[in-house]
Amino acid sequence: MKGHLLWNAAQVIAIYLEDNVDDLVKSKTVLELGAGAGLPSLVCAVLGASKVVVTDYPDIDLIQNLQYNIDHCDALSSKSSIVAEGFLWGNSIAPLRSHLSSDDGFDLLILADILFNHSEHAKLVRTVKEALKPNSNARALVFFTPYRPWLLQNDLNFFNLAKDAGLAVEKVLERVMDKVMFEKDRGDELLRRTVFGYEVSLKQE
Numbered sequence: 490m491k492g493h494l495l496w497n498a499a500q501v502i503a504i505y506l507e508d509n510v511d512d513l514v515k516s517k518t519v520l521e522l523g524a525g526a527g528l529p530s531l532v533c534a535v536l537g538a539s540k541v542v543v544t545d546y547p548d549i550d551l552i553q554n555l556q557y558n559i560d561h562c563d564a565l566s567s568k569s570s571i572v573a574e575g576f577l578w579g580n581s582i583a584p585l586r587s588h589l590s591s592d593d594g595f596d597l598l599i600l601a602d603i604l605f606n607h608s609e610h611a612k613l614v615r616t617v618k619e620a621l622k623p624n625s626n627a628r629a630l631v632f633f634t635p636y637r638p639w640l641l642q643n644d645l646n647f648f649n650l651a652k653d654a655g656l657a658v659e660k661v662l663e664r665v666m667d668k669v670m671f672e673k674d675r676g677d678e679l680l681r682r683t684v685f686g687y688e689v690s691l692k693q694e
């Protein structure tokens with residue numbers, strides 16, 4: 490897997506997907522936001538998702554890197570189930586939905602280690618609401634590590650905004666990694682090793 494770091498949340502989501510493959514992945518449509526190297530999306534494509542749209546900031550190098558990882562993923566026999574696209578959070582998702590055979594949204598969204606960008610939370614909430622398929626099984630996996638632990642409450646504020654927007658929020662996991670990602674960083678070491686996992690879904694009437 491080339492380029493850019495693989496952050497904690499992407500690794501933990503990849504395992505979570507493997508553990509819940511029938512519920513979350515098999516024959517599902519998947520959209521990943523801020524994907525970096527795109528590991529969770531590749532895992533979904535390998536494990537039988539019907540379509541995976543893997544996105545990052547619309548920068549040519551980032552998207553070419555995602556494409557490189559798709560092209561060089563030996564475990565992926567057919568590349569046609571996964572497509573890399575540039576996507577800025579909060580923008581219209583119409584171009585992303587055009588990859589789906591039906592126009593009613595995605596079964597699974599993946600947000601791995603992207604809550605650090607507090608100023609973009611409202612846009613992320615808007616995208617989650619717009620992109621989720623309106624059925625009770627569709628959900629967004631929002632996993633993150635507070636790499637700046639003193640800003641944990643700001644990270645968590647994403648979930649307050651999500652609730653305010655009418656979404657349901659459930660904490661599903663807390664996992665302590667063996668090592669911190671950035672040894673020289675400051676702040677509580679245990680928090681900097683912890684991945685918090687949440688599922689966010691549309692509330693059913």
Ligand SMILES: C[S@@+](CC[C@H](N)C(=O)[O-])C[C@H]1O[C@@H](n2cnc3c(N)ncnc32)[C@H](O)[C@@H]1O
Pocket residue numbers: 494495496497498499500522523524525526527545546547551576577578600601602603606609
């Ligand atoms: C910390 S990295 C996480 C990468 C990957 N999800 C992982 O867990 O390994 C954050 C990612 O968010 C992307 N990003 C930041 N702001 C963005 C925005 N406004 N729109 C789209 N992507 C953005 C960055 O390009 C980067 O790939």
